[in-house]
Amino acid sequence: xxxxxxxxxxxxxxxxxITPDCVKPLKNMGIxxxxxxxxxxxxxxxxxxxxxxxxxxxxxxxxxxxxASLITKINVPIKNVKYDEFKFIKPSSSVLSLVxxxxxxxxxxxxxxxxxxxxxxxxxxxxxRAQSMDVLSSQSNLSGYKAVVDAASLYNKxxxxxxxxxxxxxxxxxxxxxxGVAGLQAIATAKRLxxxxxxxxxxxxxxxxxxxxxxxxxxxxxxxxxxxxDGYAKEMTKAYKNKQAKLLEENIRKMDIVITTAxxxxxxxxxxxxxxxxxTMKDGSVIIDIASEFGGNxxxxxxxxxxxxxxxxxxxxxxxxxxxxxxxxRLYSKNILNFIKNSAxxxxxVDFNWDDELVKGTCVIKHGKSL
Numbered sequence: 001x002x003x004x005x006x007x008x009x010x011x012x013x014x015x016x017x018i019t020p021d022c023v024k025p026l027k028n029m030g031i032x033x034x035x036x037x038x039x040x041x042x043x044x045x046x047x048x049x050x051x052x053x054x055x056x057x058x059x060x061x062x063x064x065x066x067x068a069s070l071i072t073k074i075n076v077p078i079k080n081v082k083y084d085e086f087k088f089i090k091p092s093s094s095v096l097s098l099v100x101x102x103x104x105x106x107x108x109x110x111x112x113x114x115x116x117x118x119x120x121x122x123x124x125x126x127x128x129r130a131q132s133m134d135v136l137s138s139q140s141n142l143s144g145y146k147a148v149v150d151a152a153s154l155y156n157k158x159x160x161x162x163x164x165x166x167x168x169x170x171x172x173x174x175x176x177x178x179x180g181v182a183g184l185q186a187i188a189t190a191k192r193l194x195x196x197x198x199x200x201x202x203x204x205x206x207x208x209x210x211x212x213x214x215x216x217x218x219x220x221x222x223x224x225x226x227x228x229x230d231g232y233a234k235e236m237t238k239a240y241k242n243k244q245a246k247l248l249e250e251n252i253r254k255m256d257i258v259i260t261t262a263x264x265x266x267x268x269x270x271x272x273x274x275x276x277x278x279x280t281m282k283d284g285s286v287i288i289d290i291a292s293e294f295g296g297n298x299x300x301x302x303x304x305x306x307x308x309x310x311x312x313x314x315x316x317x318x319x320x321x322x323x324x325x326x327x328x329x330r331l332y333s334k335n336i337l338n339f340i341k342n343s344a345x346x347x348x349x350v351d352f353n354w355d356d357e358l359v360k361g362t363c364v365i366k367h368g369k370s371l
Contacts, residue, residue, distance in 0.1 A: 001030055001031050001032065001069045001070065001349065001350075002031075002032050002034060002067055002068045002069055002070070003018070003026060003031050003032065003033050003034065003068065003069070003070040003071075003072065004034050004036075004064050004065055004068035004070070004071045004072075005017055005018045005033065005034065005035045005036060005039055005071075005072055006036045006039065006061070006064060006065075006071070006073060006085065007036045007037075007038060007039040008039075008073065008074050008075060009078055009082075009083050009085070010074075010075050010078065012304075012318045012319040012322060013042075013074055013075060013319060013322055014042035014043060014322045014323070014325035015042075015043055015074045015321070015322050015325045015328050015329045015332060016039050016040040016042075016043050016045060016074070016325075016329045016333075017072040017073050017074050017096075017097070017329075017332060017333060017336060018033060018035070018072055018333045018336065019040065019043070019045055019329050019330050019333040020040070020045055020049040020050050020052070020053045020055070021053070021330065021333070022333045022334065022336070022337045023050060023053035023054055023055045024053050024054060025337055025341075026337065026340070027054050028347070029340065029341070029344050029347065029348055029349040030348045030349055030350075031070065031340070031349055032056065033050075033054070033055040033056070034055070034056045034057075034058050034064055034068070035047070035050045035055045035056070035057055035058065036057075036058055036059075036061065036064050037057050037058065037059045040329070042325055043325040043326045043328075043329040044325075044326050045326075045329070061088050062088060064088070065088035065089060065090060065093075066090075067090070068090070068093055069092075069093055069094065070093065070094050070096065070340075071089065071093055071094070071095045071096070072095075072096045072097065072336055073095065073096070073097035074097060074098060074332065075097060075098060076097055076098070076099050076100075076104045076107045076108075077089065077095065077097075077107060077110075077111070078107075079107070079110065086107075086110050086111070086114065089111070089114055089116055090114075090116075091114055091115035091116060091368075092115065092116070092367070093116050093117075094116065094117040094118075094119065094352070095111065095116055095117070095118045095119065096119045096121060096336060096339070097118075097119075097120075097121065098120070098121055098122050098135065099118060099119075099120035099121075099122065099123075099364060100120070100122060101120060101364055102266055102267075108364065108365060108370075111365055112365050112368055112369075112370060113368070114368070115367060115368035116365065116367075116368065117352075117363060117365055117366050117367055118363070118364050118365040119339075119359075119362045119363050119364070120362055120363075120364045121133075121135045121335065121336070121339070121362055122135060122136050123361055123362045123364070124136070124339075124358065124361065124362055125357060125358060125361040127357075127358075129358075130358050132334070132335070132338040133335050133336075133338045133339040133342065133358065134335065135332055135335045135336075136181070137181045138328075138331035138332060138334075138335055139321040139328055139331070139332065140180065140181040140182040140185075140261075140321075141181050141182065141185045141331075142185075142320070142321045142324050142327060142328050142331070143182045143185075143261075143290055143320040143321050144181065144182035144183060144184065144185030144186040144189065144259075144261065144290070145185050145186070145189045145324070146317075146320045146321070146323055146324055147182070147186055147259050147261075147288045147290050147317070147320060148174075148186050148189040148190045148193065148259065148288075149189065150288060150315070150317070150320075151174075151257045151259060151286050151288050152193060154286050154313060154315070155172065155256060155257055155284070155285075155286050156284055157169070157172060157256065157284070158172070158194075159171065159172045159190070159193040159194045159195045160172075160193065160194020160195070161194060171194055171195055171196050172194075172195045172196070172256045172257060173195065173196050173198065173254060173255050173256050173257075174190045174195045174196070174197050174198065174255065174256065174257045174258070174259065175198045175199070175200065175218075175251060175252060175255045175257070175258045175259070176190070176197060176198070176199045176200070176215070176258075176259045176260075176261065177199075177200050177201075177248075177258065177259070177260040177261060177262050177272055177273070177297060178200075178201055178260060178261035178262035178263070178291075178297075179199050179201040179203070179206040179209060179210050179215075180201075180261060180262075180263070182261040182290055183199065183201070183259075183261040184209060184210075184213060186259050186261065187199060187210060187213045187214070187215045188213050190259075191213060191214045191215070195257075196216075197213075197214065197215040197216065198215065198216045198218055198251060198255070199215040199216065199217055199218065200217075200218045200219075200244075200247070200248065200251075201217075201262075202220075202240070202244075202262075204219065207219065218247060218251055220240060220243045220244050220247055221243070244272070245274065245277075248272065248273070248277060249276070249277055249280065252273070252277045252280060252281060253280040253281060253282070255281065255282075255285065256282065256284075256285050256286070257285065257286045257287075257288070258273065258281075258285070258286070258287045258288070258298075259287075259288045259290065260272065260273060260287070260288070260289045260290060260291055260296075260297035260298060261290045261291060261297075262291060262297050263291055263294055268294055268295040269291035269292075269294040269295045269296055269297050270297060271295075271296075271297065271298070271299055272297045272298070273287065273289075273297055273298040273299065274299050275299045275300060278298070278299075278300060278309060278310070278312055278314070279310065281312050282312075283310075283311040283312070284311065284312070285312050285313075286312070286313045286315070287300075287301075287312070287313070287314045287315065288315045288317065289301040289314065289315065289316050289317070290317065290320060292304070292315075292316030292317060292318075293318070293319070296316055298314055300314045301314055301316040302314075302316050303316045303318060304316055304317075304318035339358070339362075342356065342358055342359075343356065343359065354366070
């Protein structure tokens with residue numbers, strides 16, 4: 001069986017879907033790995049790194065995709081003025097990538113006509129045995145870390161408390177909105193750098209996790225758990241949002257840095273930080289809006305832009321995980337390896353186990369038919 005790994009062509013993408021360390025385990029399952037030349041170069045994986053592990057390097061896209069049963073990518077295939085990845089994908093192949101169906105309707109329509117199967121890896125069910133295959137968690141974890149590191153480099157003061165002969169430097173105060181995987185890693189990273197961390201999340205169940213990392217939990221009094229059955233944050237009532245706005249207005253004026261991470265699956269990111277709130281923030285303060293790709297949690301965020309507003313900086317980062325591409329690629333590749341292993345109980349991969357709930361949960365097109 002052949003697995004094809006194309007070079008990612010999205011401008012901001014530095015990751016690669018399969019890393020050299022996963023080539024041998026895939027070969028042991030009966031899968032031959034074909035890598036497009038320089039596919040891993042932006043993640044510091046050379047063609048020779050892949051060759052040493054037994055992968056075949058291909059310079060021609062037609063040859064890469066020819067007879068490929070499996071195609072792994074970071075992003076959904078692209079068709080624009082410069083590129084057309086769809087023309088290489090053959091019927092009966094399976095594409096594994098981040099898809100986000102609500103934002104990729106045109107791409108999915110083309111793939112459907114090609115009679116392929118498509119797995120949206122971000123839809124991995126949130127159950128214990130799926131943790132090693134959870135691409136959202138592995139990538140969000142790195143995004144949370146990088147958001148804090150970027151904030152530290154953009155903020156014009158120090159993070160930790162410093163007592164010097166010339167005077168005392170107070171610690172930075174950071175507000176993290178959303179205590180999911182990215183938010184929890186942001187808390188841990190900010191604490192290590194010496195900041196005082198405050199955290200807001202609609203899910204009351206996250207309070208214990210936040211406090212275990214040294215964060216101060218800011219809560220709206222509410223009887224609703226704020227959680228869906230899958231453990232994700234849900235859309236809250238208007239009354240709750242009014243209380244939330246009041247609470248954040250009281251706290252945000254004291255903050256030096258705000259990092260927002262709040263997302264609702266299948267929807268645009270909720271607008272939590274208003275222009276009015278930003279007006280009350282200190283001069284020189286920084287907002288890093290991790291949710292910018294999905295519309296942003298701050299009303300002033302522009303995806304991929306650095307906006308200066310009344311001497312405050314609002315950053316809408318484009319693909320934070322890609323900025324730590326080597327580690328992000330390693331984790332993503334391991335997620336895919338584990339997902340394929342899940343359908344190979346005998347040790348050899350023949351086809352996906354279509355009755356398995358993880359396969360069912362991630363497959364959005366099966367042999368050209370929408371699921």
